[in-house]
Amino acid sequence: MGNDVTMTIDGMTVTVPYGTTIRAAATMAGHPVPTLCWHEHLAPANACRACVVEVEGSRTLVAACSREVEPGMVVRTTSERVQRARRVVAELLASASDASLAPSLEALCRDTGAHPENWGGATWHQPVRDDNGLYVRDYAKCILCYRCVEACGDQAQNTFAISVAGRGFHAHIDAGWDRAMPESDCVFCGNCVAVCPTGALIDRTEWTLRQNGQWDDAAITTTDTVCGYCGVGCGLTLHVLDNRIVKVTSPPDHPVTHGMLCVKGRYAYQYVQQEEAAGED
Amino acid sequence: MVRRLLPDNESVLPLLSEERWRARGYDRALAQAAALGPDGVIEWVTAAHITGRGGAAFPTGKKWASVARTTDPIKYVVMNADESELGTFKDRVLLSGDPWGPLTGLAIAAYAVGARDAFLYVRGEYPEIEALLKDAFGWTRWAGPLADRLTFHLYRGGGAYIAGEETALINSIEGKRPEPRVKPPFPTQRGLWDHPTVIQNVETLANVALVLAHDPEWYRAVGTPSAPGTKLIAVSGHVRRPGVYEVPMGFPLWPVLMDPDYGGGIGGSGRLQAVLIGGAAGTWLTADECREARLDNESLRAYGASLGSGAMMVFDDTVNIWRILGQVARFFAHESCGQCVPCRIGTQRLVEQLTGDRQPDYQQLRELGEAMRDASICGLGQTAPQALLSYLDRPALWR
Amino acid sequence: MILLVGSNAAETHPILFQHIMKGVRRGAQLLVIDPRRTMTAAKAHEHIQLAVGSDIALLNAMAHVIIRDGLIHQAFIDRATDGYEAFKDSVAGWTPERAAAVSGVPVTQIEHVARTYARADRAMIAWTLGITEHHNAVDHVFALINLALLTGHVGRPGTGLNPLRGQNNVQGGGDMGALPDRLPGFQPVGDESARRRFETAWGVTLSARPGLNQSQMFEAMREGTIRGLYVIGENPLVSEANSGHIVEAFNRLDALIVQDVVMTKTAARADVVFPARVSFAESTGTYTNSERRVQLVRAARRGPGESRDDLWILSALARALGYDWPTVSAAEVFDEMRALVPTYRGITYEALEASRGIQWPCPSEGHPGTPVLHTRLWDEVVTPRVSFQPVEWVPPAEPVDSRYPFRLTTGRRLAYFNTGVQSRAYGHPDPEREWLELHPDDAITLAVGEGDMVRVSSRRGQVVVPVRVTTSVPPGTVFLSFHFPDETPTNVLSIDATDPRSGTAEFKAAAVRIERVNERG
Ligand SMILES: Cc1cc2nc3c(=O)[nH]c(=O)nc-3n(C[C@H](O)[C@H](O)[C@H](O)COP(=O)(O)O)c2cc1C
Ligand code: SF4
Numbered sequence A: 001m002g003n004d005v006t007m008t009i010d011g012m013t014v015t016v017p018y019g020t021t022i023r024a025a026a027t028m029a030g031h032p033v034p035t036l037c038w039h040e041h042l043a044p045a046n047a048c049r050a051c052v053v054e055v056e057g058s059r060t061l062v063a064a065c066s067r068e069v070e071p072g073m074v075v076r077t078t079s080e081r082v083q084r085a086r087r088v089v090a091e092l093l094a095s096a097s098d099a100s101l102a103p104s105l106e107a108l109c110r111d112t113g114a115h116p117e118n119w120g121g122a123t124w125h126q127p128v129r130d131d132n133g134l135y136v137r138d139y140a141k142c143i144l145c146y147r148c149v150e151a152c153g154d155q156a157q158n159t160f161a162i163s164v165a166g167r168g169f170h171a172h173i174d175a176g177w178d179r180a181m182p183e184s185d186c187v188f189c190g191n192c193v194a195v196c197p198t199g200a201l202i203d204r205t206e207w208t209l210r211q212n213g214q215w216d217d218a219a220i221t222t223t224d225t226v227c228g229y230c231g232v233g234c235g236l237t238l239h240v241l242d243n244r245i246v247k248v249t250s251p252p253d254h255p256v257t258h259g260m261l262c263v264k265g266r267y268a269y270q271y272v273q274q275e276e277a278a279g280e281d
Numbered sequence B: 001m002v003r004r005l006l007p008d009n010e011s012v013l014p015l016l017s018e019e020r021w022r023a024r025g026y027d028r029a030l031a032q033a034a035a036l037g038p039d040g041v042i043e044w045v046t047a048a049h050i051t052g053r054g055g056a057a058f059p060t061g062k063k064w065a066s067v068a069r070t071t072d073p074i075k076y077v078v079m080n081a082d083e084s085e086l087g088t089f090k091d092r093v094l095l096s097g098d099p100w101g102p103l104t105g106l107a108i109a110a111y112a113v114g115a116r117d118a119f120l121y122v123r124g125e126y127p128e129i130e131a132l133l134k135d136a137f138g139w140t141r142w143a144g145p146l147a148d149r150l151t152f153h154l155y156r157g158g159g160a161y162i163a164g165e166e167t168a169l170i171n172s173i174e175g176k177r178p179e180p181r182v183k184p185p186f187p188t189q190r191g192l193w194d195h196p197t198v199i200q201n202v203e204t205l206a207n208v209a210l211v212l213a214h215d216p217e218w219y220r221a222v223g224t225p226s227a228p229g230t231k232l233i234a235v236s237g238h239v240r241r242p243g244v245y246e247v248p249m250g251f252p253l254w255p256v257l258m259d260p261d262y263g264g265g266i267g268g269s270g271r272l273q274a275v276l277i278g279g280a281a282g283t284w285l286t287a288d289e290c291r292e293a294r295l296d297n298e299s300l301r302a303y304g305a306s307l308g309s310g311a312m313m314v315f316d317d318t319v320n321i322w323r324i325l326g327q328v329a330r331f332f333a334h335e336s337c338g339q340c341v342p343c344r345i346g347t348q349r350l351v352e353q354l355t356g357d358r359q360p361d362y363q364q365l366r367e368l369g370e371a372m373r374d375a376s377i378c379g380l381g382q383t384a385p386q387a388l389l390s391y392l393d394r395p396a397l398w399r
Numbered sequence C: 001m002i003l004l005v006g007s008n009a010a011e012t013h014p015i016l017f018q019h020i021m022k023g024v025r026r027g028a029q030l031l032v033i034d035p036r037r038t039m040t041a042a043k044a045h046e047h048i049q050l051a052v053g054s055d056i057a058l059l060n061a062m063a064h065v066i067i068r069d070g071l072i073h074q075a076f077i078d079r080a081t082d083g084y085e086a087f088k089d090s091v092a093g094w095t096p097e098r099a100a101a102v103s104g105v106p107v108t109q110i111e112h113v114a115r116t117y118a119r120a121d122r123a124m125i126a127w128t129l130g131i132t133e134h135h136n137a138v139d140h141v142f143a144l145i146n147l148a149l150l151t152g153h154v155g156r157p158g159t160g161l162n163p164l165r166g167q168n169n170v171q172g173g174g175d176m177g178a179l180p181d182r183l184p185g186f187q188p189v190g191d192e193s194a195r196r197r198f199e200t201a202w203g204v205t206l207s208a209r210p211g212l213n214q215s216q217m218f219e220a221m222r223e224g225t226i227r228g229l230y231v232i233g234e235n236p237l238v239s240e241a242n243s244g245h246i247v248e249a250f251n252r253l254d255a256l257i258v259q260d261v262v263m264t265k266t267a268a269r270a271d272v273v274f275p276a277r278v279s280f281a282e283s284t285g286t287y288t289n290s291e292r293r294v295q296l297v298r299a300a301r302r303g304p305g306e307s308r309d310d311l312w313i314l315s316a317l318a319r320a321l322g323y324d325w326p327t328v329s330a331a332e333v334f335d336e337m338r339a340l341v342p343t344y345r346g347i348t349y350e351a352l353e354a355s356r357g358i359q360w361p362c363p364s365e366g367h368p369g370t371p372v373l374h375t376r377l378w379d380e381v382v383t384p385r386v387s388f389q390p391v392e393w394v395p396p397a398e399p400v401d402s403r404y405p406f407r408l409t410t411g412r413r414l415a416y417f418n419t420g421v422q423s424r425a426y427g428h429p430d431p432e433r434e435w436l437e438l439h440p441d442d443a444i445t446l447a448v449g450e451g452d453m454v455r456v457s458s459r460r461g462q463v464v465v466p467v468r469v470t471t472s473v474p475p476g477t478v479f480l481s482f483h484f485p486d487e488t489p490t491n492v493l494s495i496d497a498t499d500p501r502s503g504t505a506e507f508k509a510a511a512v513r514i515e516r517v518n519e520r521g
């Protein structure tokens, strides 16, 4: 077995390193496949099925995010079967969830010509869970991509505060017995928030500003800098609106963080702008 | 009538007695396995063309060979007795009538691939089977080294149909949510605790014991060339004599419904409307199709059907098939693990469409069904729309 | 294999711990030596729960076992080290049995850890304040270095000795010469040629005599030899051990200048306060992290009112004092520095701008930086060689006795940071107050329950806190953080016995008494 694999994507012959996924190979070949649940720093969850492609000889379609290429594999990324499956995936998700803060899902609907309104039926509409000072959970938006579970689990944070509970249509993210987050094992690192693609998990500051109609993407500046707490040297991106920090993230390509932070780096910044409320000792 | 898997004259001997074990030929089977050595056993199982009886009909010898080949010193074997498919109860009948067959097959599988630990995953609603198996473990006192060298671990399912899917079953034994894993890697490459694992249906293992108790030639004497041996068929619904029947592979379907030795004729109104073959995830066969069909996957392919787990649910002409489709949809919506979008939301939408007041758009339904079949992770979502799709293909069933 | 010594990385360095756990998932062994069953220890393959302050006994016994069992890396020792024989003699008496008696760690476990470390293909040691906040901190570090030298676990990827810095720029501050005996780039003030270079560049004469470390400075303040103090971005009145004692020292000052981003307790006492714009969000410059990664800090917002950045204040002060200092940018200061510091020489602002940081040493422009240090130890000829440093265990400076029967150890918690100035009021759901961690057995003996208030007193002071009953501490040991100095000034209890070399105080081992008080928390 050599170190390279030669295969065909949409009629093009491509040679990629052994161990490359179909998704990565398709991107290299200039035929990227859409994804919702896939995240560059998390193991593929295989859940959304937006990335399915046709592999010759395979009975069903194949998830490109996790399947590794094999020599001589013949892949089609836009066959009729593929397009139908993708459109149905988009329709099903958009018919059940609130996609208003989910750009990747909105794009999938647009690109596949989905008509979610044809379905009707049950949705995941439910009250917002507002149980801690740092982030808000609006599971009506959740597409159950597993990213938060993976980020909280062995892919990054290793806290294992949340998992999937329930089955079928009623499967949902849970911190154990439907507890509020402060009663759970959560350490409030916000890494789940960082990876959530739908706004189902959202920092409290952003949520409040959005509620009040004060969140303005165009007016927000972002600055890359370094965290001011411990000696690990995490890269930060400070999102500033009207000279106030309104959000802290970490660049996904930062070698120290891979986009992850701890509770202090992500949330403890408030002291920086408390001088207005002076008189503190 | 053939009786191979189901005990015949031996039934007079006490169920868990050593005599009965010998009378069934399982002492010979273990001795034969030891004489052949692991490679020899795999050669015999391959030569006998045993295919999986749990639904997917994968060649058993091939599965074992791939596990035996791996360099990992730790390997596992698993008996899948989770049997939760609608209308399927053949493993229960088999285990309660002949626990020795599957157990002997399991010991042979472990020997062939080099496993020291054997796992039995038993459906939670089968407490009597569980008790029986526990008692049967006492055989290590006399069954010889192939059984004695093994450690048996018995796990009880928690009432989820999906846990019978092999990778979900692995997760369940590992203490995780029974969510299927993506394949590849297959359990034969990365199974229980990431070690190569053979997972086999109860009935498959019983077939293994038979092959070793006799020989591949004897085994192939019944059935078809591509699918030798016999198959247990669980017949339920509108027949006079519901039950589990053993037939040679390739046996005609019609006598299984009509023959006094089998179903004994259509019950209810006495007029057959259709058979759902292969369980809830199965295919509708119209009465006309039932007259011609034969019970093996090769012949059933012409109807877009397969044997699946070997369930046949029979419906007379008073039944509203549309409503049955609604029930089937409810079953899958309830049993979906919820991991992947097509199945998690698709099964819900199927219920809504099939049980709602509105006349659904068949084209839209078909697209949903095809997308579920094509894009779901596991067999559950892939086959959940099967009954519906086969209904849409058969206007004769529409009302 | 990763050996964490006295480090609760899961709470104090969470993102580093994510990297550790990635290694664990790929098969690395994680062993944690810590008196407390911390969040970190709970994730380890093995937790070695030793008595507070017995680290050196344990580490010496590990060396003993490694030598006894023939697990040393002979070739590495021969080629790259000096003083092996003397070291061998020094640990000959440290049998695992003797260390077990001191540390409470079973003999078999000591042997197991030693063998696991020595036999590992690649093994690294990392430590935090559990090691350095002792009165003999430097000895602790030497004991760790000795282990790495014995086994050759240094100078290759996946090995080495990693002090995990508690604050974002401790490394950078040290690099820049914020140490009493160093010029920027760790160049000793005693080094003629280094000093000459700085003197030429700056046009001044520099003293060859090392300055005072922090504890010596407080001592000098008490003795009256230091009469004026200029504090930048520190809050010594609450963060230092035995703070009652420190207050006295401050009382004797003629002048106190404090430059800080908020009005700290120390600033409140100052004669002059310079409101600085030093919060990371308003600063420009570089930070250097624990892995020597130099990264750009960029201002994201304007500071309030008349606040100014540190550089502006310092330059203005110099001008006011009659020196002709120009107004310079952080980048210009950096350029001046790298001209004088070989390890930083190749790091330009442009290169930092284009990357996510560069690890020094970076001797020339275009150099990619150096992820692994000390690789020279694997060269054919090693000059200079590294010396083993035999160290002896001494018990904690303050023994527990019948009047003060509990061992108090202090540390940090995940949600909060140091004295709390930078972690106040951000909405974390944890109670924003201190609590005392107490073992259930001790809770029974003291007849206190969860939430009961207790008075914790040492020979130096007392605090009143609610109790949290937990098995995270062993019986006889209690834990407090110092994140809430206003309500719970933990450091009034601590002992200021300091390491004569590093000037670090023994935060980790005071003797205290605990009594119930009739008040609910
Ligand atoms: C949803 C689902 C449920 C299943 N349940 C069972 C079961 O209860 N028993 C079983 O033997 N196989 C079941 N299977 C099939 C197994 O995944 C697997 O193919 C089988 O155990 C392999 O054994 P065999 O090759 O001997 O058939 C199920 C598959 C799916 C998709
Ligand atoms: S905030 Fe962190 S610990 Fe809490 S659920 Fe999210 S990832 Fe897990």
Ligand code: SF4
Binding pocket: A141, A142, A143, A144, A145, A146, A147, A148, A149, A173, A192, A195, A196, A197, A198, A199, A200, A201
């Ligand atoms: S909360 Fe967000 S990250 Fe978590 S599963 Fe839902 S959509 Fe994905």
Ligand code: SF4
Binding pocket: B162, B179, B180, B335, B336, B337, B338, B339, B340, B341, B343, B344, B376, B377, B378, B379, B380, B381, B382
């Ligand atoms: S197809 Fe259904 S049961 Fe199978 S993994 Fe997907 S959601 Fe789960």
